[in-house]
Amino acid sequence: MRIRIxxxxxxxxxxxxxxxxxxxxxxxxxxxxxxxxxxxxVNLSETAFAHPLPPGGEADWALRWFTPATEVDMCGHAxxxxxxxxxxxxxxxxxxxxxxxxxxxxSTAHPDGSLTLDFPTAPLREETAPPGLAEALGAKPVSxxxxxxxxxxxxxxxxxxxxxxxxxxxxxxxxxxxxxxxxATAAAExxxxxxxxxxxxxxxxxxxxxxxxxxxxxxxxxxxxSARFGRDDLTGLQASARSGLVRTALRGGRxxxxxxxxxxxxxxxxxxx
Numbered sequence: 001m002r003i004r005i006x007x008x009x010x011x012x013x014x015x016x017x018x019x020x021x022x023x024x025x026x027x028x029x030x031x032x033x034x035x036x037x038x039x040x041x042v043n044l045s046e047t048a049f050a051h052p053l054p055p056g057g058e059a060d061w062a063l064r065w066f067t068p069a070t071e072v073d074m075c076g077h078a079x080x081x082x083x084x085x086x087x088x089x090x091x092x093x094x095x096x097x098x099x100x101x102x103x104x105x106x107s108t109a110h111p112d113g114s115l116t117l118d119f120p121t122a123p124l125r126e127e128t129a130p131p132g133l134a135e136a137l138g139a140k141p142v143s144x145x146x147x148x149x150x151x152x153x154x155x156x157x158x159x160x161x162x163x164x165x166x167x168x169x170x171x172x173x174x175x176x177x178x179x180x181x182x183x184a185t186a187a188a189e190x191x192x193x194x195x196x197x198x199x200x201x202x203x204x205x206x207x208x209x210x211x212x213x214x215x216x217x218x219x220x221x222x223x224x225x226s227a228r229f230g231r232d233d234l235t236g237l238q239a240s241a242r243s244g245l246v247r248t249a250l251r252g253g254r255x256x257x258x259x260x261x262x263x264x265x266x267x268x269x270x271x272x273x
Contacts, residue, residue, distance in 0.1 A: 001022060001024075001268065001269040001271075001273075002022070002023070002266070002267070002268060002269070003020060003021070003022050003042075003265075003267055003268065003269045004020070004021045004022075004081075004085050004263050004265065004266050004267075005018055005019070005020055005021075005042075005044070005263070005264050005265035005266075006018065006019055006021055006081035006084055006085060006261050006262065006263050006264070007081075007261060007262050007263075007264055008077035008078070008080040008081045008084070008213065008215070008244070008259065008261045009077055009080065009213040009215065009238075009244035009245060009246055009259035009260070009261070010213075010242075010243075010244050010245075010259075010260065010261070010262065011113075011260045011262065012262065013262055013264045014242070014264070015242050015243060015244065016077070016212065016213050016242060016243075016244040016259075016261070016262075017045060017077040017211065017212040017213035017214070017215075017242065017244060018044050018045075018212070018264070019044055019045070019046050019047065019048055019075075019077055019078035019081040019082075020038075020039070020042040020044055020046070020047035020048065020078075021047070021048050021050075021078070021081050021082050021084075021085045022038070022047070022048070022049050022050070022269065023050055023051075023082075023085065023086070023089070023091065024049060024050065024051040024273075025051070025052075026051050026273070027051065028051065029049060029051060029062065029064060030273040031273075032071065034273055035047075035049055035064065035066055035071075036066055036070075036071070038066075038269070038271075039066035039067065039068055040068045040069075042068075043068050044068075045067060045077075045203075045208045045211045045212070046065045046066065046067055046072065046075045046077065046078040047065070047066050047078070048063060048064070048065050048075070048078035048079065048081060048082045049063070049064050049065075049066070050062065050063045050064075050082050050086075050098070053099070058097065058099065058104060059097040059098055059099035059104055060092070060096050060097045060098070061082075061086075061096060061097070061098050061099075062098070062099050062100075063079065063082060063098040063099065063100045063105070064100065064101070065078050065079075065100075067203075067206045067207045067208055068207045068208075069206055069207030070206050070207065071101075072180070072206060073100075073101045073102050073149075073150050073151075073152070074100070074101070074102040074119070074150045074151060074216045074219075075215065075216055076117060076119065076214065076215015076216045076217075076218065076219075076246075076257055077213055077214065077215045079098065079100075079105060079107060079117055079215065080107070080115055080117060080215060080257075080259055080261055081261055082098075082107075083096055083107035083109065083115050083117075083261075084115060084261035084262075084263070085263070087109045087115075088263065092109075093109070094108065094109065095107065095108040095109075096108075102119075102120065102150045103120060105117065105118060105119055106118040113260055114258055114259065114260050115258065115259065115260065115261065116256050116257065116258040117215065117256065117257040117258075118254055118255075118256055119215075119216070119219050119254065119255050119256075119257060120150065120219065120253065120254060120255070121219055121222065121223055121250065121251075121252070121253050121254055121255045122147040122148050122150070122151050122219045122220035122223065122255075123147075123148040124145040124146070124147060124148075124155065124220060124223055124224060125145060125146045125148075126143060126144070126145050127144050127145065127146050127154075128144070129141045129144045129156075130144075130177055132173065132176070132177070133154075133156070133177050135170070135173070136169060136170045136173035136174045136176075136177060137156065137167065137169050137170075137174065137182060137184065137202075138167050138168055138169055138170070139158050139159070139163050139166075139167060139184070140158075140159075141156045141157060141158065142157040142158060142159060143156075143157040144156050144157070145157075145220070145224065147183070147219075147220040148220075150216075151180060151216055151217070151219065151220060152178060152179030152180035152181075153178050153179075153180050153181050153182060153183050153201075153203075153217065153220065154177060154178045154181075154182050154183070155183045155185065155217075155220050155221070155224060156182055156183065156184050156185070157185055157186065157224075158184055158185065158186045159186065160186050160187070160189065161186050161187070161188055161189040161198045161239075162189070163186060164184050164185065164186045164198050164199065164200055164239060165198070165200075165239050167184055167200060169182070169202055171202065171204040171209045172204070174202055174204055174205075175204050175205045178205065179205065180203055180205060180206055181201060181202050181203030181204070181205060181206070181208070181211075182201070182202045182203075183199055183200075183201050183214070183217045183220060183221065184199060184200045184201075184202070185197055185198065185199040185200075185221055185224070185225075186198055187225075187228070188237070194235060194237075194245070195235045195236060195237035195245060196225060196229060196234040196235055196236065197221065197225045197234065197236050197237070198236070198237050198238070198239045199214075199217060199218075199221055199236055199237075199238050199239070200238065200239055200240060201214035201217050201238065201240075210240055211240070212238065212240040212241070212242040212243070212244065213238040213240065213242070213243070213244030213246065214238060215246060215257050215259075217238075218236055218246045218248050218255065218257050219255040219257070221236055221248065222234065222236075222248035222249075222250045222255045222257075223250055223255070225248075226248075226250045232249060232250040232251070233247070233248070233249045233250075234247075234248050235247050235248070236248060244259070245259065246258070246259055247259065
């Protein structure tokens with residue numbers, strides 16, 4: 001079975017966020033246990049599995065995502081990677097509709113090679129910072145927001161970009177503070193550099209200490225920063241070691257996430273389902 005490794009939210013190899021992508025020819029997914037074993041073997045932040053659906057339905061492909069430790073409800077970068085594979089392999093053109101645990105998602109390919117995901121906007125609810133969060137994260141929050149059931153993160157605003165970049169969290173301690181992880185963010189120090197805000201994503205609760213570029217987190221970052229800046233269209237830089245840019249467009253209950261992707265490994269999985 002063919003397997004690709006795709007770097008998402010980047011236009012060059014060895015940056016952005018790598019995802020495994022497997023396009024299945026079956027009419028249903030294999031056992032979740034086997035999907036989890038494969039994702040653990042791939043050992044990237046997410047591996048995406050997709051199989052085609054009969055024509056005429058509400059979606060074209062069924063899609064699931066697994067970290068090395070568990071299945072997740074929503075993943076942006078692995079969806080972008082899957083869309084990239086579908087188009088480069090000649091399996092899709094234009095807009096592709098996916099059905100996933102979080103509902104119907106769409107992805108559209110553009111002539112310039114960029115891809116736009118259409119995801120549900122995360123419902124933000126401001127909260128008091130829980131005891132111990134500042135110590136676990138290594139910085140004092142300016143504000144804290146819950147991001148709803150599909151993401152399950154805490155969005156933590158910090159003082160400035162330098163503070164976000166300098167974070168060195170206690171990952172074991174962070175596990176207690178959200179269902180999935182922590183999104184740390186601040187406004188860009190110099191918007192002339194091409195981005196409006198920075199973020200980093202820490203998800204030790206699902207087996208990922210730091211995710212290089214987290215598409216789903218931007219469904220919360222987009223409404224948060226759009227409210228602050230008074231603009232619906234923004235660009236976020238996820239300031240991990242690999243780094244990546246996500247262009248966001250807030251459209252009410254939906255958030256558009258635009259980026260590019262590149263395949264870096266194209267090989268064969270030598271196992272049967």
